[in-house]
Amino acid sequence: MSTLIRGGLVVNATGAVPADVLVDGEKIAALLAPGFPIEADRTVDASGKYVIPGGVDAHTHMEMPFGGTFSADTFATGTTAAAWGGTTTIIDFAVQVKGTSLLTTLDKWHAKADGNCAVDYGFHMIVSDVNETSLKEMESCIDAGVNTFKMFMAYPGVFYATDGEILRAMQKARETGATIMMHAENGIAIDQLVAQALAAGRTDPVEHGLTRPAELEGEATSRAITLAKVTGSPLYVVHLSAAQALDAVARARDTGQNVFAETCPQYLYLSLEDLARPDFEGAKYVASPPLRPREHQSELWRGLRTNDLSVVSTDHCPFCFKDQKELGRGDFSKIPNGMPGVEHRVDLLHQGVVKGEISLERWVEISSTTPARMFGLHPRKGVIAPGADADIVVYDPQTRQTISAATHHMNVDYSAYEGMELTGRVDTVLSRGRVVVDGSGFHGAVGHGRFLARELNQYLI
Numbered sequence: 001m002s003t004l005i006r007g008g009l010v011v012n013a014t015g016a017v018p019a020d021v022l023v024d025g026e027k028i029a030a031l032l033a034p035g036f037p038i039e040a041d042r043t044v045d046a047s048g049k050y051v052i053p054g055g056v057d058a059h060t061h062m063e064m065p066f067g068g069t070f071s072a073d074t075f076a077t078g079t080t081a082a083a084w085g086g087t088t089t090i091i092d093f094a095v096q097v098k099g100t101s102l103l104t105t106l107d108k109w110h111a112k113a114d115g116n117c118a119v120d121y122g123f124h125m126i127v128s129d130v131n132e133t134s135l136k137e138m139e140s141c142i143d144a145g146v147n148t149f150k151m152f153m154a155y156p157g158v159f160y161a162t163d164g165e166i167l168r169a170m171q172k173a174r175e176t177g178a179t180i181m182m183h184a185e186n187g188i189a190i191d192q193l194v195a196q197a198l199a200a201g202r203t204d205p206v207e208h209g210l211t212r213p214a215e216l217e218g219e220a221t222s223r224a225i226t227l228a229k230v231t232g233s234p235l236y237v238v239h240l241s242a243a244q245a246l247d248a249v250a251r252a253r254d255t256g257q258n259v260f261a262e263t264c265p266q267y268l269y270l271s272l273e274d275l276a277r278p279d280f281e282g283a284k285y286v287a288s289p290p291l292r293p294r295e296h297q298s299e300l301w302r303g304l305r306t307n308d309l310s311v312v313s314t315d316h317c318p319f320c321f322k323d324q325k326e327l328g329r330g331d332f333s334k335i336p337n338g339m340p341g342v343e344h345r346v347d348l349l350h351q352g353v354v355k356g357e358i359s360l361e362r363w364v365e366i367s368s369t370t371p372a373r374m375f376g377l378h379p380r381k382g383v384i385a386p387g388a389d390a391d392i393v394v395y396d397p398q399t400r401q402t403i404s405a406a407t408h409h410m411n412v413d414y415s416a417y418e419g420m421e422l423t424g425r426v427d428t429v430l431s432r433g434r435v436v437v438d439g440s441g442f443h444g445a446v447g448h449g450r451f452l453a454r455e456l457n458q459y460l461i
């Protein structure tokens with residue numbers, strides 16, 4: 001099956017050019033001068049639209065266990081919603097439970113995802129138990145295409161790793177070419193603040209934000225950077241939310257250290273004010289790190305321009321308001337941590353282009369090209385070029401849309417962006433050459449998505 005995408009503006013991270021795109025089977029076959037005389041089995045009209053590489057969301061949690069419940073999207077529903085929103089690759093986190101093996105964990109995540117995804121997918125591994133066995137198993141994970149290992153400086157007693165454990169995992173990363181991903185919040189200090197708030201009867205969702213101050217994200221980020229420097233390990237700071245953390249990352253990068261960071265749309269558009277919404281509505285906005293006071297947002301946009309923030313991922317971790325978020329009524333610390341977002345990342349970042357915060361090319365770079373390079377998927381993903389997978393989004397930059405839970409495809413009963421009006425929307429989506437979304441609906445299939453065994457980080461300084 002061949003497809004010709006006619007008349008669009010092809011936007012790569014390196015530049016934009018009017019061109020027709022010829023897809024043959026699962027791959028991009030050629031970029032052609034507009035109107036080049038050639039026939040294909042199917043033609044997609046992209047005139048007046050952008051033709052961009054499919055989004056790569058490097059941070060999702062489908063069916064993730066958390067505090068006795070599970071995030072509400074399955075791999076099937078979550079990857080279908082991703083496709084609707086122009087994301088054609090996700091990288092999800094396998095979660096090691098303390099006392100279990102990394103390889104068993106990986107098998108478990110394959111059992112959940114394999115045959116159940118609508119778009120291509122890979123895994124990171126959360127390491128919560130650092131010992132000789134798991135350090136050795138990191139090598140087998142790498143051989144299996146999982147070479148990025150997330151650790152936590154937060155959640156003592158659950159995922160928390162000591163500085164010594166982080167150091168040992170980083171030494172292994174240095175030795176193998178792996179990258180350590182860090183949840184950088186000082187969990188020891190945070191747990192004290194949480195206990196004090198609860199003891200004082202402060203139980204509302206906003207306390208989630210007030211007990212996790214930005215300074216404690218800045219401190220943990222600096223400490224992780226120091227440990228990475230001592231060991232020589234690359235470091236990728238996940239879900240960076242605070243200006244203090246961004247400052248630490250920028251300083252390290254200015255010295256040439258292999259330190260990278262992602263932020264998420266919720267930190268660019270939502271704030272502590274949302275966590276303070278009355279009638280327990282704030283629970284919808286509980287994620288960690290927490291939403292910050294509004295003044296952090298302009299710093300994050302600046303970080304996206306300077307490349308001190310290289311990637312925007314969603315940290316999609318949806319919990320329904322009813323029965324899941326409600327577990328924390330009367331005790332904010334029991335609200336499951338996470339927000340839905342996999343469907344709207346590409347659209348929300350496009351608002352950055354509309355508002356002049358980032359260029360068209362930068363939009364593509366932070367949502368597709370850099371995550372593809374950072375996580376060993378480039379040039380198969382993240383670029384419109386001959387030989388790349390035909391993961392392509394035809395994006396209509398003019399049509400307006402309003403985000404609503406009534407129309408979204410994620411398996412969650414609210415939208416964090418309910419009522420938000422956006423300029424631009426996804427028009428047509430191809431995943432490995434197959435039209436999975438167009439104006440007439442969803443034409444993909446659960447099971448179409450394939451596991452991506454990833455190469456090592458291709459983005460090192």
Ligand code: DUC
Nearest residue numbers: 183288315317337338
């Ligand atoms: N960190 C994540 O990355 N996702 C959900 C919760 C968390 O703490």
Ligand code: ZN
Nearest residue numbers: 183238239288
């Ligand atoms: Zn985290």
Ligand code: ZN
Nearest residue numbers: 250253254308
């Ligand atoms: Zn800099």
Ligand code: ZN
Nearest residue numbers: 059061315317
């Ligand atoms: Zn996450």
